[in-house]
Amino acid sequence: MKIVALAGGVGGAKLAHGLAQILPPENLTIIVNTGDDFEYLGLKISPDLDTVCYTLAGLANPLTGWGRANETWQTFENIKKLGGQTWFQLGDRDLGTHLERTYRLKKGAPLSNITRDFCKAWGVEHPILPMTDDPVYTMVNTREQGELPFQEYFVHQRCEPTVSGFRFAGVEKARPAKGVLEAINNADAVVICPSNPWVSIDPIITVAGIKSACETKVVVAISPIIGGKAVKGPAAKMYRELGIQPSALAVAKHYEGLLDAFIFDQVDEVLKDEIALLDIKTLITNSIMKNSDERKRLAKDVLKFVHTLF
């Protein structure tokens, strides 16, 4: 069975890693959000792409989920000393990725080629594709400060401003990266990883052609909201600020029309009947992934469930 996984940052990377432990490279393609990408200190940063690549390469920091394991911070200590910006932390190992990527992008290489080459160097065999090679910037509309670039909202201001909406600047001109539509068209099913629906998955499916390609496939999403809370990140806060009670149900409704099936955590069993009203199949399981084995276990549950959907 061929699977395409749509992923954002840490949560998405974890399930993608679980799937990659089971499926051979030819049966799994991971399509990653690049709406979080931004320029910082003159470097082109692709946070979600790096998190997914580092996680699959076994290079990710196990404590934070993002950045590199065994990281050092010498470069940033000097920049701090010089009075430079340090609100977005880049470790020394991680910086090599940004420097080399920025250098190649400026020479004209597409992000998807660079990602393919980096993955090869890191020993990642499963294809990891940015959603697009074109610039798309997630903008967060806030009540207090108007529109903020995503990382300004997310990292610099620690998600404190009140969200009133989102815009994916440039998405109307963006085309899916080479291989994205082919991967979806060749897949049997699309798995929407437990990533933030608003800022991790929506940017991906807003790129022209991706949503409609997904719609021809069996699509299953895993809720990133468990017991009304996000495992990590601001998803629950965003739902609340947008006037929606954060829950697995809210996530299922978010993707309504696209989903054939939905997976949510056992702590949310009480929502089962309401979710079933959306006319989608459901699987209730333990969706917490605390370690590599739990990623694999959830991925197994997902794949077993997907098999029942045909």
Added chain:
Amino acid sequence: MKIVALAGGVGGAKLAHGLAQILPPENLTIIVNTGDDFEYLGLKISPDLDTVCYTLAGLANPLTGWGRANETWQTFENIKKLGGQTWFQLGDRDLGTHLERTYRLKKGAPLSNITRDFCKAWGVEHPILPMTDDPVYTMVNTREQGELPFQEYFVHQRCEPTVSGFRFAGVEKARPAKGVLEAINNADAVVICPSNPWVSIDPIITVAGIKSACETKVVVAISPIIGGKAVKGPAAKMYRELGIQPSALAVAKHYEGLLDAFIFDQVDEVLKDEIALLDIKTLITNSIMKNSDERKRLAKDVLKFVHTLF
């Protein structure tokens, strides 16, 4: 007594550091070659400027003379793994300097302002000025490969090609950086540090106005050639390849017309009479600087000698 020192990389930085140990900040300005500057991995690198700043800040690697002490190499290990360029080694601490400088240059700040701010952050009180804020690129003409950018010749090809000449690309449009001419005009004497005459000092005095400003002052040079050899770097090899026997005499002749006095090492005492024929005063001393105390000792000798020249 107010001194302006002209300096290139390691040798110049050592004497500048010696002078800075004796003279208060208001009595010493160091003007540094930027002809070695280049762009690498998208970063603006100023090798001589950094060597002088790091040396005066006490941050320089005592073993190499360039780069930072207690350096680590994590960023470059990742870049190497990714198949990127690593022929010019940049340590993690050092990289902070290049990242922050590149970022500020791209925002439009002049190199001289950036250098002033960095020096302040590093606790360097003596003014260190780039010769110019404009782009000047030392090009090395070689018999085998034609013209090579300086760092390509110097670092990438380890000075192996045979030199047939030099060109300071852009120098005809370059103006001295803010403060350079003022410092020379306000000085009592100009000290040409024991740096490579061809590629460290010549670029400085080729910038419009610098040589003629120096000519109105007492000028003394210290030979970087000792016993026919360069303490460090390709100066002796360059002299040979240009058909000139490398010696303190050759250095004195190099600066003929500009110099009032010349300092060379005791091992070259035999050259005394020939050098005196150039109608300049001479001081013979121990010009090797193996540690901080020896830098100070040579600086003392230089200053004592300069006093006798008025």
